[in-house]
Amino acid sequence: MSQTARATLIIMTVNLTVYLIVLTAWLAKGIFPQLTEGIVGFLAFPASPDGFLMAPWTAFTYMFSHLNFVHLTVNMLWLVGFGPMTKGGWRRPVAAYLAGGVCGAAAFLASSAGQGIIAGNLAGASASVIAVVVTAACLSPDRELRLFFAANVKLKWMALAAIITIFAGSPTFTPATAAHLGGAAAGLTIGLWLRHRDRQLTDRAMEKARQHTRRLGLLNKAARSGLASLSEPERLELFDLRNMNTNQR
Secondary structure (H helix, E strand, O other), rough: OOOOHHHHHHHHHHHHHHHHHHHHHHOOOOOOOOOOHHHHHHEEEOOOOHHHHHHHHHHHHHHHHHOOOEEEEEHHHHHHHHHHOOOOOOOOHHHHHHHHHHHHHHHHHHHHHHHHOOOEEEOOOHHHHHHHHHHHHHOOOOOOOEEEOEEEEEEHHHHHHHHHHHHHOOOOOOOHHHHOOOOOOHHHHHHHHHHHHHHHHHHHHHHHHHHHHHHHHHHHHHHOOHHHHHOHHHHHHHHHHHHHHHHHO
């Protein structure tokens, strides 16, 4: 199992564990009537700035907290499908997930304050998951997946469909909608930055390969025909390459 897939599995495990804790508290409601409300209040992200200042940890805990099984299942299916596609080690899915959740919480809070409404607490990994989806799509936009024996669909179109569904469940722009868009914006930012960095690393590797090939060619020519067979620019280039190699060591 790759590091990326392992990190995705750990995130899923945390989400499932928190859900089971909430479910257990709900089942024990007859014995401890305030337990579920207390746990959810501790984990969920509040809609008011005052509430956030009283419980700043909720900017992280809410993104691992689901209050119903359907919500959990849908988010985890998206996560398990796209998390491993962020590639490049465990840091990428974790960074995308956390950044999406934090940006989603910020957008939720800003929208609640801007609209002057208290929309209730925010819980669930939707903002985090959509950040992972968009990040994966930015890194491999033309990668194709086959969906339920249908035609192959590129990741970029799947990510676009995921963003469109943000607006499908609500006729108005709600703080929850803002949270989803905050997650998508975080995923887009991280994905484009990682893609740019990957291209830079690839270009550097290719340039080093070209320099190595050039150096071998000059050395072979000098060994075969002597240094006198090299032109003055070639001798200077070989000398510079040798100096560069010595400095790197």
